[in-house]
Amino acid sequence: MSARLMANPEFRAAARPRLRDDEMPTPPRAMTASAEKGKRRRAWPRWTRSAVKSALMLVPVLGLAATAGSAWKHGNLADNLQAAEDGLIRATGSLGFRLQEILVVGRSETERDAVLDALGVRRGEPILSIDLADAKQRLEELPWVSSASIERRLPGFLYIRLSERQPMAIWQHDRQFTVIDRAGRPLADAMELARRGNQRIDTLPQVVGANAPQQVHTLLSALDNAPTIAPMLSSASWISDRRWNLQLSNGVTVRLPEGTGEMRNALRQLEQMHTANRVLDRDIVAIDLRQPDRAAIQTSATAQLPGWDDDAKKKSGKKS
Structure with missing residues (x-):
C-alpha cells in the first residue's frame, strides 16, 4: 500500500512546468469572463441604467396621457366618464338608493311647495343623482331663506335645514x-x-x-x-x-x-x-x-x- 501511495517525483514537474519570471500565468476561465463583464459595464456611466429604466416607465404614462388628452379634446373621454357615472347611479338606484322622504327643519314662513319647486326632485329618483350644491343654491334664492344646508341620509332621505329671515x-x-x-x-x-x-x-x-x-x-x-x-x-x-x-x-x-x-x-x-x-x-x-x-x-x-x-x-x- 505504501508503494501505491508514493508520488512520482517527476510528476509535479510534468504537470506544472516552471514559469519564467517575465511570463504571466493564464487566468482561469471564470476570472476571464468576470473581467470581460467588468469592462462591458464600465463602457457606460453608472447613472445610465437608472435613467433608461425611468424612461421606459414614462413611455406608457406619456402615451396614456396623450391618448386621454386627445380623447378629451374630441369629447370621447368626457362622454365615457359621464356614461360610466350614469350607469353607476342607475345601479345604485336598483339597489334601493332612491329618494323616499324629504325632512325639512327650520321652515316657518317658507311655503312647502316653494321648497319642493326649488329642489326640483321627485320621489323615486336615484338619490345619488341629486346635485346638492345646486339644490342648496336654489333654496337660498327663496325670499324667506337666508341660508340652507342639505345632506343625503342613505338609503333614501334628504335632510334640509333652513335658516329664515325675520x-x-x-x-x-x-x-x-x-x-x-x-x-x-x-x-x-x-x-x-x-x-x-x-x-x-x-x-x-x-x-x-x-x-x-x-x-x-x-x-x-x-x-x-x-x-x-x-x-x-x-x-x-x-x-x-x-x-x-x-x-x-x-x-x-x-x-x-x-x-x-x-x-x-x-x-x-x-x-x-x-x-x-x-x-x-x-x-x-x-x-x-x-x-x-x-x-x-x-x-x-x-x-x-x-x-x-x-x-x-x-x-x-x-x-x-
Whole structure:
C-alpha cells in the first residue's frame, strides 16, 4: 500500500512546468469572463441604467396621457366618464338608493311647495343623482331663506335645514304693503299673508317712504338701545330722505334729528325722560328732539304736565 501511495517525483514537474519570471500565468476561465463583464459595464456611466429604466416607465404614462388628452379634446373621454357615472347611479338606484322622504327643519314662513319647486326632485329618483350644491343654491334664492344646508341620509332621505329671515316691518309704498326684514329686503306681500291667516304681521310696525327700506336698519339699530320705546313703535316715516318721524302706539309723534349718531342720542334722551318722568304717558301730542340741547313738547288742550296737579292744589289753597 505504501508503494501505491508514493508520488512520482517527476510528476509535479510534468504537470506544472516552471514559469519564467517575465511570463504571466493564464487566468482561469471564470476570472476571464468576470473581467470581460467588468469592462462591458464600465463602457457606460453608472447613472445610465437608472435613467433608461425611468424612461421606459414614462413611455406608457406619456402615451396614456396623450391618448386621454386627445380623447378629451374630441369629447370621447368626457362622454365615457359621464356614461360610466350614469350607469353607476342607475345601479345604485336598483339597489334601493332612491329618494323616499324629504325632512325639512327650520321652515316657518317658507311655503312647502316653494321648497319642493326649488329642489326640483321627485320621489323615486336615484338619490345619488341629486346635485346638492345646486339644490342648496336654489333654496337660498327663496325670499324667506337666508341660508340652507342639505345632506343625503342613505338609503333614501334628504335632510334640509333652513335658516329664515325675520320680518321686522311692513313697507307701505304706492298702495302696496310689503313685509321686509331688518336689512330692508322684501320678503312677502303683507296682504297675502293676512289672507292666509298669518297673525305675525299684525305686530310689525309700518315704514313709509320711497327709500325707507334702505334706511330701516339704522332705525332698528338705534331702537335697540331704547328698549322701552321700541315696543311702542307703531309706524315710522322717512322724511325728505333725511330723517325719521316716529308714531307711537299711544298717538305721540316723535320727531328725530338727521344723522345716525344724532338719532341714537335723541332716542336715548327720550328713553331717559320716559323712565324718569313717564313723559310718554302724559297727555301730549308730539315731542321734537331735533335740537340736541333740548326737547320741545307739544301738548293737547287738556294736557297735564308733571307738577301740574301740585301747582293746582297750591293755588286752590291760597284762595281758601
